[in-house]
Amino acid sequence: MVSRPAAFIDRDGTLTEEVGYVNHPKRLQLLPRSAEAIRHLNAAGIAAVVVTNQAGVARGYFSQDVLQATNAELVKQLKQAGASLDGLYVCPHHPTEGQPPFRAQCECRKPKPGLVLRAATELGLDLAASTVIGDRASDLVAAQAVGARGVLVLTGYGLGEWEYRRETFPVMPDHVAADLFDAVEWILAQRRA
Ligand SMILES: [Mg+2]
Ligand SMILES: [Zn+2]
Numbered sequence: 001m002v003s004r005p006a007a008f009i010d011r012d013g014t015l016t017e018e019v020g021y022v023n024h025p026k027r028l029q030l031l032p033r034s035a036e037a038i039r040h041l042n043a044a045g046i047a048a049v050v051v052t053n054q055a056g057v058a059r060g061y062f063s064q065d066v067l068q069a070t071n072a073e074l075v076k077q078l079k080q081a082g083a084s085l086d087g088l089y090v091c092p093h094h095p096t097e098g099q100p101p102f103r104a105q106c107e108c109r110k111p112k113p114g115l116v117l118r119a120a121t122e123l124g125l126d127l128a129a130s131t132v133i134g135d136r137a138s139d140l141v142a143a144q145a146v147g148a149r150g151v152l153v154l155t156g157y158g159l160g161e162w163e164y165r166r167e168t169f170p171v172m173p174d175h176v177a178a179d180l181f182d183a184v185e186w187i188l189a190q191r192r193a
Helices: 034-044 064-080 114-123 135-146 160-169 179-190
Strands: 006-009 045-051 089-090 130-136 148-152 176-178
Touching: 006 114, 006 179, 034 064, 034 135, 034 179, 045 114, 064 089, 089 114, 114 135, 130 135, 130 179, 135 148, 135 160, 148 160, 148 179, 176 179
Parallel strands: 006 045, 006 130, 045 089, 130 148, 148 176
Antiparallel strands: none
């Protein structure tokens, strides 16, 4: 199988509205241009893979069943808009909160790159040709760890992080985008360049 490029996309604040812990599927809301962004990735043959920290499971704020129902709602809403995800990877852990097995020093909670690495192995993705897109510095750290590009979006926590906290970033973004749609347009333009 020929490995293909991917866009690894954070969920909350990047693909969907940052509303705090999504403890009911009804709280999930796509950002305005997200479905269009995913459709563009689909059309370009770039894998669209969600990688998301959901420590609310470890903290006991919502169950794995609720998490699965919420992610199923995400897939459904995208599908209704003609957009499809190639994968969806979740870290349910937290290093210090809750009880085992979810209280764990895992390798998958961003900024660690475990989710991205697992996706790349399972889906046959070319990390050097890929991009991680997110609204936090932790997304950029994960990008650098796997040799991918990192794009910061200004949705979710992104605007405040970039305006007020960028000097604390351990890794700078390769690009800053208004939202996921602009991030995808940047990726597609880089390919053409
Ligand atoms: Mg986020
Ligand atoms: Zn984890």
